[in-house]
Amino acid sequence: SQQGEEDPQALSIQEGENATMNCSYKTSINNLQWYRQNSGRGLVHLILIRSNEREKHSGRLRVTLDTSKKSSSLLITASRAADTASYFCATAREGAQKLVFGQGTRLTINP
Amino acid sequence: NAGVTQTPKFQVLKTGQSMTLQCAQDMNHEYMSWYRQDPGMGLRLIHYSVGAGITDQGEVPNGYNVSRSTTEDFPLRLLSAAPSQTSVYFCASSYSILVAGGPETQYFGPGTRLLVL
Numbered sequence: 001s002q003q004g005e006e007d008p009q010a011l012s013i014q015e016g017e018n019a020t021m022n023c024s025y026k027t028s029i030n031n032l033q034w035y036r037q038n039s040g041r042g043l044v045h046l047i048l049i050r051s052n053e054r055e056k057h058s059g060r061l062r063v064t065l066d067t068s069k070k071s072s073s074l075l076i077t078a079s080r081a082a083d084t085a086s087y088f089c090a091t092a093r094e095g096a097q098k099l100v101f102g103q104g105t106r107l108t109i110n111p
Numbered sequence: 112n113a114g115v116t117q118t119p120k121f122q123v124l125k126t127g128q129s130m131t132l133q134c135a136q137d138m139n140h141e142y143m144s145w146y147r148q149d150p151g152m153g154l155r156l157i158h159y160s161v162g163a164g165i166t167d168q169g170e171v172p173n174g175y176n177v178s179r180s181t182t183e184d185f186p187l188r189l190l191s192a193a194p195s196q197t198s199v200y201f202c203a204s205s206y207s208i209l210v211a212g213g214p215e216t217q218y219f220g221p222g223t224r225l226l227v228l
């Protein structure tokens with residue numbers, strides 16, 4: 001079963017706007033990771049946030065983690081056409097050796 | 112460094128045939144894993160390995176075998192292909208989870224597209 005569930009499943013915005021995607025999970029985690037997948041390609045790691053962290057930044061990306069609500073969000077600011085891709089969250093449960101992926105959010109940036 | 116490489120890129124099989132998907136990494140990563148991705152879906156873990164000689168099952172292991180005789184290679188074997196195994200297969204690696212306490216940043220290969228007729 002999927003540990004992480006992304007919301008929304010699909011998001012379409014205008015270039016220059018901000019995009020926010022959410023991920024909810026069910027059990028205690030060691031860390032949560034966000035990945036991007038361009039059509040037909042492999043996944044690329046974006047950010048890893050640990051259970052004792054609340055926010056991390058990387059360029060135009062901002063990830064937050066709320067362990068009390070078991071949720072995370074990925075914010076992409078000043079979106080570009082090249083940000084069009086699917087975005088996946090993945091969770092590493094406490095004590096587990098597996099990384100479990102959600103079903104992803106399909107982001108489309110319109111010029 | 113080549114990173115994570117997968118061969119073949121594309122394969123067509125007939126039902127009942129067997130084959131091996133190859134995965135290799137040159138980053139000296141201890142942790143390796145295989146996922147399958149079906150249309151519109153996320154990735155589902157098939158098998159993983161925390162080091163040479165150690166493998167374990169993921170969410171969807173049935174119909175697949177793995178072995179890990181070296182740190183670099185982690186082949187995935189389809190024993191008797193079925194149409195339900197039509198998918199895109201991704202191999203990934205990361206450094207030792209025994210140090211980190213859990214799976215860390217995964218480096219993915221480009222994928223193998225498999226069609227079973």
